[in-house]
Amino acid sequence: STERTSRKAKVDIDNSLHVISTSIRGMQHWSKYKDRFPMLFEVYGIIDSALLRDKTCTGKEFVLRDEQDSIQCIFYEIDRQLPRLIRGQWHRCVGNFDSRRGQLKCVSVRPVTKGDERQMFKSNVAMVENYLQQMTRSLPEP
Amino acid sequence: MSYHIMKDTINYGFKTVISQVPDKPQSMPQVKITDFRLDLQTLFIFYDKKILLVQYYILYKNQYQCYRYSKECLSSCLVTEVIHVVAMSWSGRFSDFTGSYNSLRNYNQNSFIYNGHSGSNHGNFNITKIEDANTGISNITLNIQTKASLEKRNIVGIVLSKEAPKSVFSKKNPGTERYLLNFVVRDSPAYFASLTCWGSELFVKDLASNFSVGDIGTFLPFHFSISENHSNVSLFSGPDGEIENYKSLLQVPTKANNDYYTLDDVIANGQNLHGEHINLLAVVKKIGLAKDITTKNGKQTKRCELKLMDETCPSFALILFSFRLAVSISDSSSIAVVFIADVRVSYDDFRKTMTATADSKTIITVNPVETITDVYNIAEIKHLQQELGSQFKPTQYGISYAFITQFDIDTDDKCRQLVFEDKGYMCTNPDCTQGAIYMFDPVLDASMYTTEYSISLSISDHTGSIMPCHLDPSIAEQILGVKLMPHI
Incomplete structure (x- = not known):
């Protein structure tokens, strides 16, 4: 019967898009569940490199760093250009995590505009973390 | 000709439409709606240069909800002749009582309507909704003044406002005083009524000390004027859920939410508004000390001044003559916002500016409700x-x-x-x-x-x-x- 309940739990997972607000480390962790449900990440961090074109010249690469970790990011300028972003400032990135290349493919990058925005984000991260832990409790670790 | 309350005539959330239904349904006029305007409490429908009015409110989780409707939705409804029915309290003034008591009684009879829509049973007695008693109906000549309509009824409502007891010199028995106490009670977002309790000094003062704004009372039996001999007022002891229903009414303003003057508007209008009753929405900045004063006819009363403010004006005086209003405001932990319905504004010669004075018509809603508060993921x-x-x-x-x-x-x-x-x-x-x-x-x-x-x-x-x-x-x-x- 335990097998049946675990199968039922699998069915219960909503397989629509989940937008997950998290830290860079959290993103690396939760992307393990990628094939369970589609996900998009929202992370906050300081841009810690110059913005350079990649080899194919279609995207712009930069390094994003938060309190604990840093990550390589890429933004492909397909339908719009990346605005000029200032190194050393807090930015908000939304995108897909490519775990094979360890890279965040951004669909939106913008500076943190409001003073209390990061504070709000932090409390949101805690809530999302809690929720996802509850949700994936019944799932086997991938 | 008969009158019905037609619940859900318009089936899309309009709560009550009071319709005048001709005896022969075949001759029911079909109304083409050409335009309509919305505000919080009522939906006005215009057709043929006449204004039809549909009562319009929705209760969700005991809170008042604004509801929008598209034109298409309305046009699919068959709207029968709709009579102008607005929930208005009978907003009596002190001067109304100085005349003969009979005229008051006549007023009550004329404004009574019984529509056969019985109230829900509660315990041993029937509770009549104020809605069904239809207080303050105007523009309608009633031809159903049967005895049944004057039967005494009970109502349960939350006390929106209460005044200090007053007294008038009796004309019947010169030298004696008759005491009276005004309540405004409400039992649904759209309906509230003014009640006057008459009686001896002891009865009225006892009543006044037993009730405060926000209490839920049973008014038994219901009559516009409650006299010591025939009526009774007691605290309502219903199930908790029911009490909560009534409590939430306390925070619903008694006027449309856009129907108010900003303080600067009042000052700008100046003497044009002198003596008018208007509505204000403001923040209470400061509550002054209550002072004992003696009125012209030698009675002791208390006077308390509040300072109001909003984004247009840093300070505006509101004068309260019965102390209870200030008490009810200072009781609530975060006073912040007040919606003041029917406050009298006048030009103060001494201060050379406009001031507002709360009188018997005034109803103050502390922290008017925010309608939508539930958060969902x-x-x-x-x-x-x-x-x-x-x-x-x-x-x-x-x-x-x-x-x-x-x-x-x-x-x-x-x-x-x-x-x-x-x-x-x-x-x-x-x-x-x-x-x-x-x-x-x-x-x-x-x-x-x-x-x-x-x-x-x-x-x-x-x-x-x-x-x-x-x-x-x-x-x-x-x-x-x-x-x-x-x-x-």
Whole structure:
């Protein structure tokens, strides 16, 4: 019967898009569940490199760093250009995590505009973390 | 000619339409609605240069909800002749009582209506809703003045305002005083009534000390004027849920939420408004000390001055003559906002500016209610969708903090209402131009068509996504920043 309940739990997972607000480390962790449900990440961090074109010249690469970790990011300028972003400032990135290349493919990058925005984000991260832990409790670790 | 309260005549959430239904239903006039205007409490429908009025409020989780309706939705309804019925309290003034008591009684009789809609049973006695007693109906000549309509009834309501006991010199027995106490009670968002209790000094003062604003009282039996001999007022002891229902009424303003003057408007109008009764929405800045004063006719009373402020004016004086108002305001932990209905404004010669004075007509609503407070995440909304899916026109309001994950302005939008097997896969969405409307009224006047944005989007959070979500046309205009030109 335990097998049946675990199968039922699998069915219960909503397989629509989940937008997950998290830290860079959290993103690396939760992307393990990628094939369970589609996900998009929202992370906050300081841009810690110059913005350079990649080899194919279609995207712009930069390094994003938060309190604990840093990550390589890429933004492909397909339908719009990346605005000029200032190194050393807090930015908000939304995108897909490519775990094979360890890279965040951004669909939106913008500076943190409001003073209390990061504070709000932090409390949101805690809530999302809690929720996802509850949700994936019944799932086997991938 | 008979009068009915027609519940849900317009089936899409309009609570009560009081209709004058001719004896022969065949001759019922079909009204073409040409335009309508919305405000919080009422929906005005204009046709043939006449204004029809539909009572309009929705209770959700005991809170008052503003509800919007599209023109298409209305046009599919058969609206019978609608009589102007507004829930107005009888807003008596002190001077009304100085005349003969009979004139007061006559007033009551004329304004009584009994519509055969009985109140719900509660315990051993019937509770009449103020709504059903229809206080303050104007413009209607009643021809159903039967004895039944004057039977005494009980009402249960929350005390919106209460004045200090007053006394008048009796004309019948010179040298004695008659005491009176005014209450305003409310039992639904749209209906409230003024009650006057008459009696001996002991009775009235006892009553006054037993009740305070916010208490829920049983008024037994109900009459406009409650006299010591025939009536009784007691605290209501119903089930907790019921008491909460009444408590929430305390925070619903008694006027439309846009019907107020800003303080600067009052000052700008100056002496034009002298002596007028208006509504104010302001923040209480300071509550002054209550001072004992003696009135012209030698009675002791208390006077308390409040300083109001809003974004247009830093300080505006509001004078209260009965101390209880200030008490009720200072009791609530965060006073902040007050909605003051029917306050008298006058030009103060000494201060050379306008001031407001609360009189017997005034009703103060402390911290007017915020209608939508429930917060849902996407998973909860999905759950709600399933729960409410089986209802006709399910409506639930809430706030959701979510990301817009799809916003395609080129989409060829379909209504995409969920259809259910037990409804025969029929679309029940009244807002849908291809849906229910044609079932009711296939012949639509070309002048009734409106052009509006129809965009669907997806919203997501960490718990999932909802796709599609309908974007309200007016919100779409705001988001896009492009006003829609009428299509000619």
